Amino acid sequence: MIYISWILIVLMLVLSILSIQLKNLIAAVVAMGAVSLIISLLFLMLQAPDVAMAEASIGAALTMIIYIIGIRETERSEK
Amino acid sequence: MIRKIVYSIFLATIVLSLVMFFAAFPFGQNKMSVGEYYLNHGVAQTGASNIVTSVVVDYRGFDTLGEVSVLFGAAAGVAILFFVLGENRRKRREQVAPNFIVRVGSRIIFPFILLFGTYIFIHGHLTPGGGFQGGAIIASGFLLLYLAYPGTTVNRSRLSMVEGLAGITFIVLGLYGLLMPESSFLYNFLPKGELNALLSSGILPIIYIAIGFKVAAEFAGIIDDMMCEVICRGGEK
Amino acid sequence: MSYYLGSFLLIAIGLYTVIIKKNLIKIVIGLNFIASGVNLLIVSIGYVKNGTAPIFSKIGINPSAMVDPIPQALTLTAIVIDASELALAVAFVVLLYRHYGTLDIKKIRSLKW
Structure with missing residues (x-):
């Protein structure tokens, strides 16, 4: 049970590095949403269910959609 | 090259100073005395079984009022940026109509999303959840409607009316506490009721419902601004 | 302990993104990581x-076996403020793209060296 937090945190760091290195901006934003979901799991493991719900509904869903609308208005890939 | 070295030294300094600072706070050891006080006296003083709700709405209710006004400022900023400054709009682009299952399924599931969000913010003082989470869930329901039917618009004047009424409810409830003999902003003047009942803890559920409506209206407004910028008003002007 | 280390490294990754990257959307993603x-x-x-x-x-x-409620309450409001602030930042990015026709921050009047 103790190692679950380590596994989740390593996964979170790998996904965040992936998110800043990907050239396709939509893929980068999806990786960022995955980071938000893992952070919401970590909040749940830290006994903070209120914050976990807020992070899952706002950080993972609404923020991602706002980014995707912004990318649709501009360029799809980073040169 | 030299700039990468400079920035790496900068980042290493920041991480090292954070590590050195937090070496004084061992993980999972003790809590602050303020938190201890709220945990010991929170139920007797506010009547809410969720202590996080009683901190957000009651003990630090003034803080939350400021936070909601920051949210209003950001939503107004998005609207101003798109409608006043954004002049040279591009042409309306080709919209691919979503398929049958998305359209019908979203129409079936939309009332349930609204119901779930309402449940979350009505039970904010009993279970995890509250106005912020419920409002965000309702706003994502509107988002589903936008994705399934491109070209939908919500009635913006009604949206801002809901938003304004929610804000006025918050402020009037707070100011009414000043008329009480204890005379403090956001004084809990209604009866507390018994623990873990739906109608308990005085004005806390009312304020959280107002916050829920306000957050839902703000986020739906932001999404409407950004989607409409792309879809509805793309060809006008 | 692992949570401390993970959050330090996440803040460092966000700062790295804000400092090094040239794409405006990537910079906003870095701000999100810091938050x-x-x-x-x-x-x-x-x-x-x-x-x-x-x-x-x-x-x-037993109330003494509970975690501290104050950081959770502070974080709850901070998450909502983060989301609205990011929406404002994305709106600025869209307007900058319309004005300059690019997302590369080096071409927008050389904001970085």
């Missing part, structure tokens, strides 16, 4: 070993 890392750090300060969530769902739960 998430700070939220994780603040919540993990309030954690108590073998604690329960600060909700009195049953009668007779």
Whole structure:
């Protein structure tokens, strides 16, 4: 049970590095949403269910959609 | 090259100073005395079984009022940026109509999303959840409607009316506490009721419902601004 | 302990993105990482070993075995503010793209060296 937090945190760091290195901006934003979901799991493991719900509904869903609308208005890939 | 070295030294300094600072706070050891006080006296003083709700709405209710006004400022900023400054709009682009299952399924599931969000913010003082989470869930329901039917618009004047009424409810409830003999902003003047009942803890559920409506209206407004910028008003002007 | 380390590294990754990257959307994503890392750090300060969530769902739960509610309340408001601020930042990015026709920050009047 103790190692679950380590596994989740390593996964979170790998996904965040992936998110800043990907050239396709939509893929980068999806990786960022995955980071938000893992952070919401970590909040749940830290006994903070209120914050976990807020992070899952706002950080993972609404923020991602706002980014995707912004990318649709501009360029799809980073040169 | 030299700039990468400079920035790496900068980042290493920041991480090292954070590590050195937090070496004084061992993980999972003790809590602050303020938190201890709220945990010991929170139920007797506010009547809410969720202590996080009683901190957000009651003990630090003034803080939350400021936070909601920051949210209003950001939503107004998005609207101003798109409608006043954004002049040279591009042409309306080709919209691919979503398929049958998305359209019908979203129409079936939309009332349930609204119901779930309402449940979350009505039970904010009993279970995890509250106005912020419920409002965000309702706003994502509107988002589903936008994705399934491109070209939908919500009635913006009604949206801002809901938003304004929610804000006025918050402020009037707070100011009414000043008329009480204890005379403090956001004084809990209604009866507390018994623990873990739906109608308990005085004005806390009312304020959280107002916050829920306000957050839902703000986020739906932001999404409407950004989607409409792309879809509805793309060809006008 | 792992939570502290993870949030430090997440803040560092966000700062690296804000400083090094040239794409405006990537910079906003970096701001998001900094905000998430700070939220994780603040919540993990309030954690108590073998604690329960600060909700009195049953009668007779010991309050001294609960985690600290104040960092959670602060983080709850911070998450909502982060989302609205990011929406404002994305609106600025869209307008900058319309004005300059590019997302590369080096071409927008050389904002970085």
